Amino acid sequence: MSAIIRGAGAATALSTFNPVDSKKLAAPSRTNLPARSKRYIVAGSDASKSFGSGLRVRHSQKLIANAVATKADTSVTTGTGHELLLYEALQEGLEEEMDRDPHVCVMGEDVGHYGGSYKVTKGLADKFGDLRVLDTPICENAFTGMGIGAAMTGLRPVIEGMNMGFLLLAFNQISNNCGMLHYTSGGQFTIPVVIRGPGGVGRQLGAEHSQRLESYFQSIPGIQMVACSTPYNAKGLMKAAIRSENPVILFEHVLLYNLKEKIPDEEYICNLEEAEMVRPGEHITILTYSRMRYHVMQAAKTLVNKGYDPEVIDIRSLKPFDLYTIGNSVKKTHRVLIVEECMRTGGIGASLTAAINENFHDYLDAPVMCLSSQDVPTPYAGTLEEWTVVQPAQIVTAVEQLCQ
Amino acid sequence: MALLRLSSRCTGISRPLSAAFSRFISTDTTPITIETSLPFTAHLCDPPSRSVESSSQELLTFFRTMALMRRMEIAADSLYKAKLIRGFCHLYDGQEAVAIGMEAAITKKDAIITAYRDHCIFLGRGGSLHEVFSELMGREDGCSKGKGGSMHFYKKESSFYGGHGIVGAQVPLGCGIAFAQKYTKDEAVTFALYGDGAANQGQLFEALNISALWDLPAILVCENNHYGMGTAEWRAAKSPSYYKRGDYVPGLKVDGMDAFAVKQACKFAKEHALKNGPIILEMDTYRYHGHSMSDPGSTYRTRDEISGVRQERDPIERIKKLVLSHDLATEKELKDMEKEIRKEVDDAIAKAKVNITVILLLAYSTFTNG
Numbered sequence: 001m002s003a004i005i006r007g008a009g010a011a012t013a014l015s016t017f018n019p020v021d022s023k024k025l026a027a028p029s030r031t032n033l034p035a036r037s038k039r040y041i042v043a044g045s046d047a048s049k050s051f052g053s054g055l056r057v058r059h060s061q062k063l064i065a066n067a068v069a070t071k072a073d074t075s076v077t078t079g080t081g082h083e084l085l086l087y088e089a090l091q092e093g094l095e096e097e098m099d100r101d102p103h104v105c106v107m108g109e110d111v112g113h114y115g116g117s118y119k120v121t122k123g124l125a126d127k128f129g130d131l132r133v134l135d136t137p138i139c140e141n142a143f144t145g146m147g148i149g150a151a152m153t154g155l156r157p158v159i160e161g162m163n164m165g166f167l168l169l170a171f172n173q174i175s176n177n178c179g180m181l182h183y184t185s186g187g188q189f190t191i192p193v194v195i196r197g198p199g200g201v202g203r204q205l206g207a208e209h210s211q212r213l214e215s216y217f218q219s220i221p222g223i224q225m226v227a228c229s230t231p232y233n234a235k236g237l238m239k240a241a242i243r244s245e246n247p248v249i250l251f252e253h254v255l256l257y258n259l260k261e262k263i264p265d266e267e268y269i270c271n272l273e274e275a276e277m278v279r280p281g282e283h284i285t286i287l288t289y290s291r292m293r294y295h296v297m298q299a300a301k302t303l304v305n306k307g308y309d310p311e312v313i314d315i316r317s318l319k320p321f322d323l324y325t326i327g328n329s330v331k332k333t334h335r336v337l338i339v340e341e342c343m344r345t346g347g348i349g350a351s352l353t354a355a356i357n358e359n360f361h362d363y364l365d366a367p368v369m370c371l372s373s374q375d376v377p378t379p380y381a382g383t384l385e386e387w388t389v390v391q392p393a394q395i396v397t398a399v400e401q402l403c404q
Numbered sequence: 405m406a407l408l409r410l411s412s413r414c415t416g417i418s419r420p421l422s423a424a425f426s427r428f429i430s431t432d433t434t435p436i437t438i439e440t441s442l443p444f445t446a447h448l449c450d451p452p453s454r455s456v457e458s459s460s461q462e463l464l465t466f467f468r469t470m471a472l473m474r475r476m477e478i479a480a481d482s483l484y485k486a487k488l489i490r491g492f493c494h495l496y497d498g499q500e501a502v503a504i505g506m507e508a509a510i511t512k513k514d515a516i517i518t519a520y521r522d523h524c525i526f527l528g529r530g531g532s533l534h535e536v537f538s539e540l541m542g543r544e545d546g547c548s549k550g551k552g553g554s555m556h557f558y559k560k561e562s563s564f565y566g567g568h569g570i571v572g573a574q575v576p577l578g579c580g581i582a583f584a585q586k587y588t589k590d591e592a593v594t595f596a597l598y599g600d601g602a603a604n605q606g607q608l609f610e611a612l613n614i615s616a617l618w619d620l621p622a623i624l625v626c627e628n629n630h631y632g633m634g635t636a637e638w639r640a641a642k643s644p645s646y647y648k649r650g651d652y653v654p655g656l657k658v659d660g661m662d663a664f665a666v667k668q669a670c671k672f673a674k675e676h677a678l679k680n681g682p683i684i685l686e687m688d689t690y691r692y693h694g695h696s697m698s699d700p701g702s703t704y705r706t707r708d709e710i711s712g713v714r715q716e717r718d719p720i721e722r723i724k725k726l727v728l729s730h731d732l733a734t735e736k737e738l739k740d741m742e743k744e745i746r747k748e749v750d751d752a753i754a755k756a757k758v759n760i761t762v763i764l765l766l767a768y769s770t771f772t773n774g
Binding site: 131143172177188 | 552579584586
């Protein structure tokens with residue numbers, strides 16, 4: 001706890017918040033960034049204001065903070081890791097946290113005996129029992145509410161929506177209770193829930209099962225949103241989300257569960273508010289998250305062959321945006337392309353475009369371009385479905401256009 | 405011991421007042437048996453007995469606290485009309501017996517969660533008048549630091565989980581709290597209160613199903629004041645027997661204007677929930693005010709009906725009659741008590757008014773917790 005800078009009592013002025021201490025060593029302070037974007041003031045429960053990310057408060061002594069944005073390759077290249085699939089990484093993270101803290105429990109449909117519809121909770125019910133891995137009936141509104149109620153008393157439920165789209169039924173609980181109870185109770189209650197589940201466009205799953213809820217939830221005050229994209233950050237974000245005192249919505253993607261990667265054997269956590277530098281470059285900043293990261297990297301191969309040097313950043317933190325990393329990149333390249341799977345209207349890209357324009361307008365040589373999905377319900381037919389989502393060829397064209 | 409019990413109940417009283425008051429309240433805890441006004445109606449269970457154990461101390465405490473609650477709500481009415489309280493203000497006068505009877509049957513480890521008609525329940529859970537009026541007027545000293553308002557009173561240390569604006573949403577939360585109590589083996593129960601209007605919410609039945617399935621110590625209490633805002637219960641529910649609506653879950657119908665019936669029912673429910681899982685209590689009660697301060701309360705019911713209930717079933721009058729018939733205090737002493745309460749409430753309002761309004765800087769604090 002002493003690693004955090006503490007504000008001097010209630011009269012401290014609002015200030016920007018620095019999520020990772022390692023940044024102070026590696027990079028200059030944030031004061032050169034225009035601080036017009038809203039930051040979260042982290043208030044300790046004893047009403048003192050501390051500046052730091054949730055997980056730093058409790059675990060700064062024990063962690064190996066590997067997840068630094070400036071590190072180009074975050075996966076393990078030496079022989080000391082182990083290889084697994086993304087859903088296994090999520091499961092590993094969940095299991096480790098359940099071992100570590102008896103207050104962590106899982107609730108959702110078919111998470112227990114069935115093992116989870118995407119196998120994320122496989123084996124957990126056998127190990128931890130029915131009281132910690134709870135099979136709920138099909139009532140998202142009620143079991144999300146129950147998870148939030150349990151969190152008010154100090155339990156740390158991980159609520160799974162079998163598909164993110166089903167959580168629309170629990171929107172009231174997520175918005176009014178999950179997001180706002182900490183505020184409306186004057187700080188008396190924290191809601192340390194993790195709401196997770198797969199979303200995004202799959203392989204011809206139909207309109208109702210291909211929804212991107214990050215755009216609907218992003219305005220809810222009081223919640224944090226993160227999107228994982230690799231086994232490494234999936235495990236890291238899962239662990240961080242469980243440890244955080246804030247409600248966190250962890251967006252997974254239906255098509256990414258079988259990605260394979262080697263991850264470290266030792267314990268690690270990814271910072272919830274940090275973006276990930278996937279490929280440093282000079283010519284253009286491409287901001288993306290979740291599945292689109294792979295479309296971008298595929299396009300990047302073509303672009304490199306054509307002589308471009310794109311900088312690819314996986315923003316990971318959908319709320320709040322890591323404007324520090326993004327800003328530094330914009331200052332370097334002066335061109336931004338956002339590639340997302342959200343709908344054009346009111347999506348994450350729309351908010352990000354506004355944030356970049358507001359904060360880094362002077363550094364831009366070209367307007368911010370945003371490639372998003374079409375504003376249509378996702379069609380069933382494969383070719384149509386493909387057309388509604390951003391494809392690598394479109395990314396290449398956009399970069400060429402921006403870099404003229 | 406009796407004095408300690410007294411002061412722990414009435415934390416809203418300033419010290420000198422409680423010391424003076426101890427002369428009124430007898431320290432006599434020898435049991436008095438009181439018959440409830442009506443028998444209980446049961447669904448899938450055996451109703452408890454109509455004879456309730458009480459004491460002169462409890463009787464006088466009931467009278468005092470209910471009179472305090474009544475005065476507080478009427479004062480809030482005046483404050484709202486003076487535009488010191490804005491937005492929504494839902495008043496509980498007429499329903500005090502439910503809050504008081506429930507408190508008498510349980511401990512502070514048992515949790516209570518309710519909807520937006522929460523001022524008196526907050527008081528019963530140990531909240532102070534100062535916190536109530538400060539919160540209602542949006543001051544920093546309020547129980548939610550002025551950020552919640554009338555519909556968001558909470559008291560974590562007394563297991564009072566609020567205070568919720570969206571109808572029915574607190575019931576799944578309450579079942580979640582009951583789940584946590586079972587998980588941590590607390591031997592405590594949760595009372596999730598809702599109204600006759602909320603009884604038609606789907607999430608209620610969802611939560612009840614899970615609670616029955618997992619044997620959670622959840623007690624769902626329907627405070628049936630017969631009107632969901634402007635809609636009478638017979639116009640909103642096909643089956644207004646709310647205590648039976650749990651189907652496979654046992655239920656009990658209680659005269660909610662009789663504090664002793666409420667106490668007996670809650671005691672019974674707690675024992676039941678700890679052993680057998682959820683149970684529904686329907687409290688037949690009545691609110692004198694409209695749904696909220698924006699509702700006159702007379703467009704959908706007659707003034708005769710309201711005054712009729714006030715004459716025949718008023719909970720404070722009932723206790724007063726009991727106090728007088730058991731010779732625990734004279735009329736004059738009770739009147740003096742009421743005067744004292746009036747002064748106490750007025751003092752609390754004056755003190756709360758002096759408080760500063762929450763400054764904007766604090767609007768962003770307590771937003772995330774590190």
